[in-house]
Amino acid sequence: EAGVAQSPRYKIIEKRQSVAFWCNPISGHATLYWYQQILGQGPKLLIQFQNNGVVDDSQLPKDRFSAERLKGVDSTLKIQPAKLEDSAVYLCASSPWSLGEVYEQYFGPGTRLTVT
Amino acid sequence: DQQVKQNSPSLSVQEGRISILNCDYTNSMFDYFLWYKKYPAEGPTFLISISSIKDKNEDGRFTVFLNKSAKHLSLHIVPSQPGDSAVYFCAASANQFYFGTGTSLTVIP
Numbered sequence: 739e740a741g742v743a744q745s746p747r748y749k750i751i752e753k754r755q756s757v758a759f760w761c762n763p764i765s766g767h768a769t770l771y772w773y774q775q776i777l778g779q780g781p782k783l784l785i786q787f788q789n790n791g792v793v794d795d796s797q798l799p800k801d802r803f804s805a806e807r808l809k810g811v812d813s814t815l816k817i818q819p820a821k822l823e824d825s826a827v828y829l830c831a832s833s834p835w836s837l838g839e840v841y842e843q844y845f846g847p848g849t850r851l852t853v854t
Numbered sequence: 855d856q857q858v859k860q861n862s863p864s865l866s867v868q869e870g871r872i873s874i875l876n877c878d879y880t881n882s883m884f885d886y887f888l889w890y891k892k893y894p895a896e897g898p899t900f901l902i903s904i905s906s907i908k909d910k911n912e913d914g915r916f917t918v919f920l921n922k923s924a925k926h927l928s929l930h931i932v933p934s935q936p937g938d939s940a941v942y943f944c945a946a947s948a949n950q951f952y953f954g955t956g957t958s959l960t961v962i963p
Contacts, residue, residue: 742897768867771951775956778955778956779955780858780860780945780953780954780956781898781943781944781953783952783954794949794950804940829897829898831897840885840886840903840905840947841901842888842900842903844881844900845890845897845898846897847895847896847897848896848897
């Protein structure tokens with residue numbers, strides 16, 4: 739079974755530039771998550787999709803971050819414009835879904851973003 | 855506000871001995887708890903989980919204990935092996951997942 743794929747693995751940009759990350763979840767997984775992990779901290783949820791609908795985006799800085807999940811499969815996360823404090827690893831994860839069940843998440847390798 | 859805390863940033867253990875990683879939480883609504891293991895340059899991988907209706911779950915060398923009254927969970931690894939050296943995150947779920955800051959475990963051969 740193929741895992742969660744993410745690209746690019748590394749990205750360096752200057753502040754005020756734009757950047758986009760791509761995620762391909764495990765086939766059949768209805769739920770997709772984007773996390774931000776700042777150095778020395780645990781992953782923090784940015785947005786959660788159920789198929790192509792947003793379940794939770796309460797911690798997404800919507801003035802600069804946006805995300806979409808096309809056709810309920812792949813997803814992109816965009817930052818525009820980037821700030822220095824956006825430097826972090828961006829993790830995508832996916833999981834199955836059924837009503838009333840809690841499933842562990844399968845994580846991709848992450849994209850390490852450095853904003854200079 | 856950090857709802858899930860791992861107060862030990864690092865832990866060193868001799869090979870063959872027990873490793874005990876601890877995690878505390880503040881939200882009594884959490885109903886599911888998980889441990890993830892992370893190697894450098896990789897995403898976290900799921901290790902073991904426990905529902906709030908249980909107080910213990912075991913999977914091979916890994917056992918998770920949950921003390922709801924103390925809002926505390928722990929991961930025991932017995933015996934510890936050098937390949938267990940990684941960063942361990944605990945996570946708790948109440949509609950969304952909240953992660954601790956991680957404990958870096960080093961198992962010394």
